[in-house]
Amino acid sequence: MHIFANPARFVRLANKILPWAIGVLALCLPYGLYLAIVASPPDYQQGDSVRIMYIHVPSAWMAMFTYMVMASASLAAIVWRHPLALIAGKAAAPIGATFTALALITGALWGKPMWGTYWVWDGRLTSVLILFFLYLGYMAIWQAMDDEETAGRAASILALVGVVNLPIIKFSVDWWNTLHQPASVIRLDGPTIHADLLGPLLWMAVAMKAYFIIVFLWRMKLEINKRKLAVLQMSVVNAHG
Amino acid sequence: MQKGLKTRKSQRFVILVGALASLSVAIFLVLFALGGDSLSLFLQPSSVKEKQALGELKANQKFRLGGLVESGSFTRLEDGLTYTFKITDCASTINVSYKGILPDLFREGQGVVTEGALTADNIFIAETVLAKHDENYAPPGTIPVNAEACSHPATEAYSS
Numbered sequence: 001m002h003i004f005a006n007p008a009r010f011v012r013l014a015n016k017i018l019p020w021a022i023g024v025l026a027l028c029l030p031y032g033l034y035l036a037i038v039a040s041p042p043d044y045q046q047g048d049s050v051r052i053m054y055i056h057v058p059s060a061w062m063a064m065f066t067y068m069v070m071a072s073a074s075l076a077a078i079v080w081r082h083p084l085a086l087i088a089g090k091a092a093a094p095i096g097a098t099f100t101a102l103a104l105i106t107g108a109l110w111g112k113p114m115w116g117t118y119w120v121w122d123g124r125l126t127s128v129l130i131l132f133f134l135y136l137g138y139m140a141i142w143q144a145m146d147d148e149e150t151a152g153r154a155a156s157i158l159a160l161v162g163v164v165n166l167p168i169i170k171f172s173v174d175w176w177n178t179l180h181q182p183a184s185v186i187r188l189d190g191p192t193i194h195a196d197l198l199g200p201l202l203w204m205a206v207a208m209k210a211y212f213i214i215v216f217l218w219r220m221k222l223e224i225n226k227r228k229l230a231v232l233q234m235s236v237v238n239a240h241g
Numbered sequence: 242m243q244k245g246l247k248t249r250k251s252q253r254f255v256i257l258v259g260a261l262a263s264l265s266v267a268i269f270l271v272l273f274a275l276g277g278d279s280l281s282l283f284l285q286p287s288s289v290k291e292k293q294a295l296g297e298l299k300a301n302q303k304f305r306l307g308g309l310v311e312s313g314s315f316t317r318l319e320d321g322l323t324y325t326f327k328i329t330d331c332a333s334t335i336n337v338s339y340k341g342i343l344p345d346l347f348r349e350g351q352g353v354v355t356e357g358a359l360t361a362d363n364i365f366i367a368e369t370v371l372a373k374h375d376e377n378y379a380p381p382g383t384i385p386v387n388a389e390a391c392s393h394p395a396t397e398a399y400s401s
Contacts, residue, residue: 041380041381042380042381043378043379043380043381044379044380044381044382044383045346045351045374046346046374046378050378053378075257078253078257079250079253079254079257080250113345114344114345114346114372114374115344115346115371115372115373115374116344116369116370116371116372117369117371120282120354120371121282122281122282123280123281123282160257160261161261161264163261163265164261164264164265164268164269168272175272175280176280176281176282177281177282177283177284177285177307178281178282179282179283179354179371179373181373181374181375181376182375182376183376184376184377184378187376192376192377192378193377193378193379194378194379194380194383196380197378197379197380
């Protein structure tokens with residue numbers, strides 16, 4: 001764990017991972033989209049509307065996965081005070097917020113033709129909206145305080161408190177009556193999606209995961225460079241002043 | 242020095258995880274104390290009957306009713322705009338009347354969520370009807386298995 005706390009070593013590792021992640025994205029995204037839009041059959045009930053699933057479901061998975069990344073980084077930031085942990089949390093938040101917004105928007109566009117409404121206040125939709133607000137709140141706290149260390153720690157506490165929302169999102173469809181249907185892929189008795197529809201979904205999921213890794217590492221490197229630059233500027237000011 | 246640093250870190254870890262664990266327990270206790278009905282989007286016919294027996298649900302009181310559209314219960318009245326059907330959760334059934342446009346996914350054996358109120362003679366007058374679809378996705382012609390729904394066409398196709 002402490003090995004990764006060294007920024008120089010982290011950047012070297014990130015530079016090794018990035019080309020692979022870009023390669024995976026370049027392969028999986030076009031193929032996944034081709035399968036999702038062209039080469040997969042329509043659903044027996046929903047027809048071609050089911051193709052929204054190939055964006056909606058991976059986005060929702062990534063919304064929750066990114067939150068786990070952000071919360072783990074927050075835990076490391078508070079407990080071990082790793083300099084990189086705060087940066088990781090800060091880098092993950094806007095990506096997670098974007099995935100959550102994408103899941104909410106595609107869900108609404110899918111809900112209108114299938115359910116007959118863009119939105120209902122059921123357990124699943126409401127808890128995902130709360131996830132979106134948690135991301136916004138985390139980012140707002142970063143913005144609200146001048147001292148990076150204090151802001152980061154306050155935001156991290158919020159991120160950790162919000163973890164309780166993740167099982168609520170996952171099991172909302174089992175605990176309460178919802179308009180949203182129960183899980184189709186991650187369930188004890190195996191997927192209830194036909195293999196022809198599951199294939200493109202998994203390709204898209206891998207593509208989105210690769211996209212996350214790329215943007216996440218880019219954002220972390222950017223933040224490290226920003227801080228290096230600030231230190232350099234300070235030393236120049238000090239030398240001349 | 243090194244040891245002191247380590248103890249402080251593990252202390253922070255224990256306090257933080259302890260605080261988060263108790264907070265989570267508190268939140269889950271609240272969620273489950275509220276009960277399934279108050280956090281659920283709709284009531285199923287069985288719990289409607291239960292509430293009626295307890296006097297908690299009166300005529301003309303608005304609520305959402307959800308369940309499966311019973312197979313063979315769907316009829317269109319002569320005005321061409323009003324539909325009647327039965328909503329069932331396999332244990333209880335409620336008669337529903339709806340005047341309006343039905344969503345595309347509406348069909349017998351499929352889930353619906355309706356909003357409206359019961360009349361004095363126990364007919365649910367729905368103001369909105371939303372279609373609820375299940376967790377099965379499949380290409381046309383390969384009907385998947387749905388073990389839970391009692392009168393789901395998929396179950397019938399599978400068992401016959």
